[in-house]
Amino acid sequence: MRDLTNNKPKCLLPVGNIPLIWYPLSLLEREGFKEVNVITLDVQHAEVKKAVDKLGLKLDVKFHTIRESDDLGTADALKKVAIYGEWKEDVIVMGCDLVTDQSLDEMIKLHRTTGAGMSAFFFPSIPESTSVPGPKSKIRTDRDLVVLDKHNRLLMLTSAMDHDENMSVRMRILKKFGRIDIKSRLTDGHFYILDNRVWNFIISEENSDMSLKGEVLPFIIKQQFSHLNKVVHKESKVEPKRLSVDIDDEQETEETHKFFKHFTLDELQNLTDLYNGYNNHPDSTYGRYLDDRLRCFAIIAPSGSSFKVNTLASYCEVNRQILLAENWERFAKSKPLVRVDPSCGSKTKKIESSLVGANTQIGEGVKIEKCSIGSSCIVEQNVTLSGCIIMDGVTIKEGTVLTDCLISDKANIGTNCDLKSCLVDAKFSVPSKTESSSKILSGVLMSTE
């Protein structure tokens, strides 16, 4: 992914010829949000703002910038921009790289029915065999290990990289839940619905962790098993008893106490719990939700419904998928599908299942199949393109054949080239008659040669 984001902020990479950030923003707009806070790096602010303004969204988009040099984690960044003080409502935190056809409304409903402190959004990962332009890397991608109970309660969230040979599961979790599921093929959509109490903890001074995914969320998930996490009724003002002495309890840090300080006694909620006949664990001796105050849930989308565009593989896959009319319908609901922009000067009729952006010139005898081509490109005569992603301002000279390639902005490809599964860097000129496959063609490399 680095090869693409060197020259362009990730959120502006085109997916189906629209900048990536349009997908989450339009999702929010569709579901009735009026205001969105976007956090960007200061160096990218101007570029992103310009692009977002062009998208024509009705949303009020507020930008917040953080300094690139500070190298902040997500949690830190949230703290910087939490200008409103304590919030009374739940908060959604999401990355700019989520493309999904799932209904936000449904997710929020699920979050509210379960009374979750945090709901995280997951979907099945794209298969590892997905083809990617550039050299075949043998580095195994990191996987999230997601531990769920049978009601999709989120019990653990770690990364396979954090473990050596064994993954360790606490017996307490097993004893409490009886049946747990460890999933290794789910992708975290970086879409979290946070209860305002959890949110207020994250933005408070007491939270010293920097990374949201790596530190803060695992900490919150772990607090579900703290002995402080018991429903306390007004009648019994006694501190909840510890059933057995557990080392984990002894090690329970001040942080746990600080965390639960945000979970003040909610009398109305307690009454609701007390008089509610519903119990999602009818076989157990516990009350509903096992008498826990804080509970984290996972929302799991079906396969193929969502993409997290943070790897080259998923970027290529989502671009491939969105070319199908029915997928376009799903992911870009509000935007009508325009295959070839009317402003194009196209002299060929052989364009199949592709997208062509504005002001792109296409010469005679060109064959285009399953490609997305950006705006202001020039495709000369007798070029054959198949399965390619071509960004803006690219020039492809005559007679060239490109298969499954990814061509960045303003690249220049000479005559009679034959490239397969190659990645061409921005503003790079590929000499004429180059034949290559599974390579990265980049200016940096050329200069070292």
Add this chain to the structure above:
Amino acid sequence: MPPKDKEILKEKEVLQAVVVDDLLSTDFPFSGPKGLLRLANVRLLDYTLSCLSAAGVEQTLVYAAQGSEQLQEHVRASGWGEPGAMAVQVVACQGSLTFGDLMRELDARNAIQGDFFLLTADTVCTADLRPLLLRHRATCARDKNAVVTLAFAQAEPQHAARTEPKQLLLGTAASGRVLAHQRLDPDARNLDLPLDLILQGPGVELRYDLSDPCLAVCSLAVPPIFSDNFDFQTRDDFVRGLLLNEDILGHTMYAHILQDEYASRAHSLPSYLATSVDVIRRWTFPLTPDVSLSQVDRGYRLDVVFNICKQSDVSIGRSDVEDCVIGEGSVIGDNCRLRLCVIGKNCVIHDDVDLCGAVLWDQCVVKKGFKKSHFLAPERTVLSKNNDKSISVKVEERMDSVDSDTDSSEDEGEAADEVDEYENFFNEVQDSLERGFGEKVNTDDLVVEINSSRFANDIPANEVSLWVSKVVLGLPAALKKPPKDVLAYFRPILRKYVGKASADHLNCLLALEEVTAEGPAEAAKMLTLLYQMDVLEEDTIVEWFEESAGQQLRQQANMRKFIEWLQTAEEESD
């Protein structure tokens, strides 16, 4: 009949089942084969055979490690093998001791024709086994390496049926394939799973909510696996061996979870008692005594109001009896309270007896006023307050489950026993010390005597000091001698048993308080003596006086004087 059932019937081969009757746990005071052990007054084998018969099994092979003649006789008498019934063949395997041995014997005899049910004689299961067989066949069609489908019943972690000290953890893939099988140490904090196991597929489902009834469907390939691996002794060895050597042996296993059906195993005393309760409470219906599982143990009638299953000739006095199974000719007296009990044939229960969760085999006698819960009394046992030969189970082994009812009632039962032992110990020690003082016996010899009666009565080490102090401090009054002489003589004994631990010192002070309860005036005198003889230390005495000494002692002028003196002495020495 659904079409799936027809498929089974169409099979040309005979549907077989193998019942392994391995050696009974030594918990049980029973020398016969496992299958003839009685669960709620009905032989275990009849539960197993009824279940197999209901599943349409045509031939059942019982591989018996011992008592095959008795088994054969029972099978004949109970009507198995009669025309129209399932054929049952008992195979004697002399010299075979374990599950593995019997499976090797099975392989040697080459008696298996195809897929077969494999279970132990102590399996009690009401589930329909046909879906299990169909599932196994479907799995084998999909995965050529599949050899076994293991059946498990559901039991949440707090479930009463979970009697095993080491509980089962099963890891399965989405297809039901078994990836991990462990018995977890109850004290373990963490469970370590190999990362490869998790990453090789879309994930692992960990099941800690299962109980293992030792029931499976096996393919033809299973008996030879036992022959090839001589170290497989139990079924767990087999399962673990297959998992461990999956690369070499190339066999796979699948798990089938029985939904909402009863399946358990009565292989140890706790599980036997738990299963008894399940039978009484009729979770195992239709496998209950009143259904006449065989022609031997029959004639039970159910009293629906109080859930009492009894044979003829049972006489119950004016007693509170509920949820019981009572055998022929038993007599229950007046004013008794019986709950969840199994009572064998010709038992006599006298008045004022209180039993809960008890299992009495034939011809037991329970004497008046006996009170106990959760135990097994073998045949012809006579139970009375002073003579209790029953075998109890400690329920406390169960993890977190807080079952206050059973725990507290059991404690009462134990407390009653302990009193007897302590009295014995006290009397024995008093006798030997009185004699020792009279005859001037060497105190070392007295120590030997005390120790032997301590072990005979099973007195915990931390309580010895209390009882010995009680005896010694009580002696001056008993012998009518001045305390100074008596204590001086027994000083070595006190020094030995009271020792240096502060808990023992407190015990000694407690004994002092108890002994001098009637004449508090003596207390100060004796305390002074004990202090002077270096048996007790000033710190402990002061601490005890301020924190735990009784009101009577506090008001004693002498006592207060002594304590004050001690305190000043302490300050001076500081």
